[in-house]
Amino acid sequence: MPMLSKYRDLRRAIRDDAIVPYFQPVVELSNRRLLGFEVLARWPESKRGFLGPADFIRQAEESGLIQSLTESLMCQACKVASTWPGSLRLSVNLSTSQLRNRLLARQLRSVVEGAGFSMDRITMEITESALLGDVGTARDVVRSLKDAGIRLAIDDFGTGYSSLNHLRALPFDILKVDASFVRSMTLRREDRKIVAAVVGLGHSLGLTTVAEGVEEQVQSEMLICLGCHVGQGWLYGKAVPAAEATEMVNAEPSRELPSYPSQDVALTVVSALEALPGERLAQLRAIYEGAPVGICFLDRQLRYVSLNQRLAEINNLPVEAHLGRTVAAVLPRVYEVIRFRLDAALKGEATAFEITMEGRSLLANYQPARDEVGEVVGVSVAVIDVTRRKQAEHALREVETQYLRAAGNSSQVAWTADPNGLILDVHPQWSLLTGLPQEEVLGNGWQQSLHPDDLPHVLSEWSRSIMTGSPLDVEYRIRCADGDWLWMHIRAAARKSEQGQVVRWYGTAEEMGREARGHPPVSSAQTGFAFSEQS
Structure with a gap:
């Protein structure tokens, strides 16, 4: 009987719109421009005091009231947002049981359009676990939502077991990075790599990537450096009732823009770039090879780990003649001249100098390369041939x-x-x-x-x-x-x-x-x- 009473209270609350939408801002990370809100359910005046979603969503699912709850929340939220600029969107979560309802798209259209809102301004968020039951029916329901004009987001990406299959099989538009990875990315290199991989995957599939749980400025700066464009979290605002959300919308033009990511943050993020997919690596390779300057990386044993074609031409040797070999083995006479400068770079000292090699004038720059804890792991070398410039200067003097x-x-x-x-x-x-x-x-x-x-x-x-x-x-x-x-x-x-x-x-x-x-x-x-x- 107590359980029936609890469900009775819940049913009455849904009927009376006592469970209300709260709005958490979703922003563009680079300038904090407001893009929309995620709609979250709150029950502020229940008999047991303020109740969060964890206390009543499961009850709604168990009692079969989840569809009624979703429709009530969406109706209230859409009426509020119908007065907002047309560029702002609303995101709403779907439960597992709703993905078994083949009439879901039709029912949601009736609610959204009845509230004077547009279906193409709605995003439905679906967790990976919601797709693990009747996969065939879930896929049909998801495709019907897409056909109705709704955008689809896969929520808490990376916490389930079949994400890649879902991304391949279903027409998702948005990839949401789970908040647990975002919160720990400033502390753990492994989580930073995971976020970088998810963002890179989104880019390669043409999906918008949204980071959840952004609470600190340094997290926002890291996400920007990794190429993530959209975020939400307490840094930008907690979930607020409709009146405060409207105030936020009206105040949007006067919002201050944040500063660019700091150099320290940008350098820290570089350590995660190797986790990005082939597209990003191809871009980096194009920059590396297209540089008009000879570039290479030497490890602590002064072996060539990588170099571009321009440096190979300066050294009059093919690229393959360098890789895996030491500078001393590749350029023995030059090594005797530059040895002390390379040793200085390994000790953390940057150096720039001019050297003559086989009748050519070269400007070289040696920079110590450090890992995320500041230890020198090798030497970054840049060399430019200034022979023609030197010859022109000499001729001009003559x-x-x-x-x-x-x-x-x-x-x-x-x-x-x-x-x-x-x-x-x-x-x-x-x-x-x-x-x-x-x-x-x-x-x-x-x-x-x-x-x-x-x-x-x-x-x-x-x-x-x-x-x-x-x-x-x-x-x-x-x-x-x-x-x-x-x-x-x-x-x-x-x-x-x-x-x-x-x-x-x-x-x-x-x-x-x-x-x-x-x-x-x-x-x-x-x-x-x-x-x-x-x-």
């Missing part, structure tokens, strides 16, 4: 030297400037002509001795040439050491790269005559204009 030498034998004073207009060098004849030290001309120093009437025009013309790469041709007066003004004719032309960018300015200064009258010098600070490397 051209400049020859230019200054040849110009010094004429009546003109030769000078060079960088792409931004800063004077790099000037022939010694400048000092003989003006009495001014060469170092005072370098950079923007030449502006200090210009006649104030000439300075604005000269700066304008020089700026135009720098911006457009067009030749410079101006005349101006320079104050000499003896106080006289010397008229100069300045010409300059740009040397450009193959891509059309200015790499140097080559110029001449030709004397045109003296003007013997003094005038106070003007600094570039007074004009409000000066060239710099940021110009």
